[in-house]
Amino acid sequence: MSTEKISLDIHKILTLLPHRYPILLVDRVLDLEPHRSIKALKNVSFNEPYFMGHFPNRPVMPGVLILEALAQTAALLAFSEEPHDPVSTLYLFVGIDNARFKRVVEPGDQLILKATFERHMRGIWKFRARAEVDGMVAAEADLICTVRRTVGNGQQDAGLR
Template sequence: MSTDKINLDIHKILTLLPHRYPILLVDRVLELEPHKRIKALKNVSINEPYFMGHFPSRPVMPGVLILEALAQAAALLTFSEEPHDPVNTLYLFVGIDNARFKRVVEPGDQLILNATFERHMRGIWKFKACAEVDGAVAASADLICTVRSTDADAR
């Protein structure tokens, strides 16, 4: 399957992820190879609400939100082939290993979100993830995620 033909616009992303403004952090999927890898895009705008306090004199995207954006890209990779109900399921972090922050992400940057599938075992997915700006690594981490039902009986 050709990787350059699979991309998702915001309308498709909204059907796959339960996140909405202000926490939806993926604008477009540029490349998707099911069960292998994803390359997605987050346009970082000065209009993001977190810039009012982080930091008023020098706006910087919080590192935890860069990790969240990577997790959302990983969720899209998972959900591209796995059937799910975004209303009745949650995609949750269960671990983050080896997180590193290499450069600041500022308003006007295009954050490229890369996640590569490592393994899936007993309902746990593991990914290697990297966020880049202008070809330079901004952040990287190993992400560990799971899917849980929002049904009270399934908790």
């Protein structure tokens, strides 16, 4: 296993993740050590559609979207080792444990997304994830995810692990 560190631009991210605007929440991978850790970036812009209603007088990035950004980051880490086709696979949450929100994330912030591989067993991946702004923890959680193949009409193939 190589310890070479890798970075990925948005074009490579788009080949690895099925997400698109407005739910693609990773702009760049700054540092990727396959099967170990990843550090990614989300530039939080006032133009994000959720800020219109969350909240009109004080825009705050919803915590669930911070968790989604962390899950997408973890998916990029998982896909650094596992071959997959983003058109025919779904990367799904199985669980979120120990989620904590420590700081609001506002327009103009750069969200640094970090995930560390914990374990992979029987199709279930576990990651320790953390989101930071200016070196301060904004959110952290243990993420449990799985990959499922989709069949022709987008339904899950329940038998794949």
